[in-house]
Amino acid sequence: MAYETLFSPIRIRGLELKNRVVFPAMGTKMGTEDRLVTQQLIDYHVARAEGGCGLNFVEVCSVYGPASPRNFLAISDDRYIPELKRLADAVHAAGGKAGIQLWLGGMAVGSDPDAAMIIPSPVPVKGTDVVLPAATRETLREAAQAFGEAARRAVEAGYDTLEFHAGHNYTPHSFLSPYFNRRTDEYGGSLENRARFLLECIEAIRNNVPEEMPLFMRIDAHDDYLEGGLTIEEVIEFCKMAGTAGVDVLDVSRGNFSSAAIKYEVPPIDLPRGFNVDNAARIRRETGMATVAVGRINAPDQAEEILAADKADLVVMGRAQLADPDFCEKALTGRSHDIVQCVACNQGCYDGFVSAEVPFITCLRNPALGREAEFRLKAAEQPKKVLIAGGGIAGLEAAMVLKRRGHEPIVCEATGSLGGQFALAGEAPRKEEMKAAALSRGEQVIREGVEVRLDTPVTLQLLEELQPDEVISAIGAAPMELRVPGSELSFVTNSHDVLSGRVPVSGRVVIVGGGLVGLEVAEYVHGSASEITVVEMQEKVAKDLGDLRSICVMENLHASGVRILTHTRCLEIQEEGVVLETEGGALTTYPCDAVVIAIGARSRDFSPVRTYCEDHRIPFHVIGDALKARRALNAVSEAHEVARSI
Template structure:
């Protein structure tokens, strides 16, 4: 399929983009603590420019010195210009165009307690007697001026365009939204007054950039989960004001970090693909402005349809370019089957960004993210035959990296299909894309010419036949058994068998285990079971989910009517019920089926290990075979091992 609209050029004022794909501003934790561009950030950005992206935006860049948190980019001083110039030069050399997103973070700046929080109205700090005050008018004047000065520096640094961030609960959005803005002066009240600060910022930017430079603006289509917040009608009216002030392009996003609507900012797999496109389409139609569609647009055909149907003029393809920096090149060449698909798991991007344990973001599908220079694959001087035991997502990743480097991998999978537990996870509600991605990776392995043996558990005789130089053990994990009286009765099954369709359950169902898998089984059984109860030993369920997936899963679970018991332990299973201990009390819950979802334990690979030891063959254990964890860890280990063999 030719994606003629997606890869057609577009001209905005004096800027011509070679295609309609935008890499949006996404937090990376790659800037230095003192707010400078790093080589790591340059490598990350240029990999996507080399991959064919039409326009790369920086992540948020602070314009106002007193409100510039550490570890974020800043353009609040001339000292930042040289580093930003290195970034734009690198993007240009890679064949791309560079945009900068000018930012004033509002409450988000609280990540750095030394910085000023600029908000329209007072906000009490939970658990304290402290209240964050609303901004003084003098501060607003200084901040608006800072946007203009930042724009001037952006021109000096060689940026091709600028984006003014007026969404996501940051300072400008907070002024525009009646939920946050309760002022009674000229910066509050009706829409014109609430828009005053934003218009001042836009006018300051426009005054400090050439006439031929376009100005983008990121906005929320409307406020979600905020009672009395912005309506789309108000946003459309404001966009007309912004157009008159000098904005050329509307980047239509959604979400805020003050409510569950944060799920729309980095939308997980639970949200429909393209969930915000209709909002962008309406705003485009009613404003007559160039518009960018945003929100789970992760496939070339999907993007082409949006553009060809006139719903938007450009599309944001963000995490799909994290998963595969060559996304655009592959799509334009018609090699869509070779794209490594983003599955919106959020494990490496959003969860990695908010985790104090991860130094920068990564990607389940692409462990080289943020390590583009270090992980550049080098051809081996000594090709080896490597047996990969296990055709799950980690084994497939190892095989592909080995093949790219010139080794001769052989994938041996005990089951009848490739994909392993990643494909099985795709049987849960709303996770079809995971199954598709797992199966696609298997097809990529076969197309790469890698030998695959299905129905072939790795035994001593198999290793004797194949005579490998090295072995990678990626046999995964199996469901743990519940070791209580009655644990083997006929009414007991496990989560894997339920999701795989091997076990049919109905009537009253009790699920033992309230982690991700247990909750997904509960959702899967909605409509199949007459009553569902989830039993969890900890004080709450979903502790192993990332924040945004947790919001979505819990919303859907609550809507299903499933009963949840926390601080509860299964102590016995009887023929028609389960005995639960909770807070010192014992109670029996009647049921027809029991589904055990208490985790997984590494499969036994002692035979492989013993053979390798006896024959002095290096043996590498990765993923759940080493220890049951998230798919993110498994794929990262596969990549690391295959990169150095």
């Protein structure tokens, strides 16, 4: 497919972009504590510009000094110009165009206790007597002026365009939304009044940039989960005002961090691909303004279809380019089958961002994210034959890296197909993309020229035959058994057998284990089961899910009528049902027709092979669930590290 519209140029005022792909402003945690650009951030953007992206937006940049939180970028002082210029220059040298997202974070700056929260109305702090005050008129005048000064600095730093962030519950959105804005002065009440602060910011920006520089604006299509919030009709009317004030392009997003609608900001795999495109199309149609479609657009054919149908003028492809920085180049040159596709797992890009233990964002599909310079592959000094036991997502990653470095990897998979647990996870509802990604990775590895042997467990005889120089064990983990009386009964099975379709279950089903896999089994059997109960011994279920996936999964379980019992242990399984002990020690027998054990997985035993390797002085590596059962993100990262080290 040629993707003629996707890779056609577009001109907005004096800016010409070579294609319609936008790499959006996304939080990375790659700045310094003192809000400065780093070489790491430059390398991150350069990789996407070199990969063919039309326009790179630098993540949220604080415009107002008192409200600039540490560890976020800032453009609130002239001292930030030199490093911001270095980033813009690097993107230009890589063949791209660069923009900055101008940001006033509102309550989102609360991560820094010294940063001022600029909000429209007083907000009580839950569990305290503290009330956060509303911004004064003087503060609003200063903040609007700060947007103008930030725009001037961006021009001095050599940026091609700017984006005014007016969405996601940040200060401008909070003023526009009647849910947050309860003011009775000229900044509250009617839509015209609620729009006043935003229009003052836009005017200040426009007055400080050249006439030929376009201005983007990120907006929410409407408010979700906020009773009495913004409607799309109000957003359309505001966008018309913004267009008159000088905004050229509408970047139509969705979500807020004050409710479950945060799931729309970094939408997980549970949300449909392109879920927000029709909103962008309507806003484009009714305002007559250029728009950017946003929200789970992760494939070139999908992007082409949106643009060719005249639903938008550009498309945001953010996480698609986190997963594969060469996304654009591959699609443009007819190699779309080689794209490493984002599966919206959120493990690295969102869960990593909000975790205090993770230094910067990562990606399950791309371990080099944030380490672009460090992870450039180097040719092996001495090519080796490396036997990889296991054709799951970790084993395939290791094989690909080894092959590209000049080694001779041989993948031996005990079953008849590649993909392992990642492919199995794709059997759960709404996770088809994970299965497709696992199978696609297998095809990519084969196209790369890696030798793959299916239905081939690694035995001592095979080791004698192949005589490998090194061995990697990536054989994964097997479901743990529940050691209680009755666990051997015929109607007791495990999560893997259910998700794979080997063992169908119906009637009244009890699932022992309320982690990710147990909940996915609950969703999987919905429809075939007449009654579903999840039993979890801890205080809550979904503890191993990220925040946004958890929101979606729990909403779906609630809608499906799944019963969840926490602080509850399974003591015994009898013909008539499971014997449960609640937190207070009370016992009850729960009638059921099938029991599914989903209490976790344990690494498979590979000790004979390990011993053989030790005896023959063959370097032996263990990666992924074969080492310890955990997230796929860790398994792929580990595989990459080991393959780089050989």
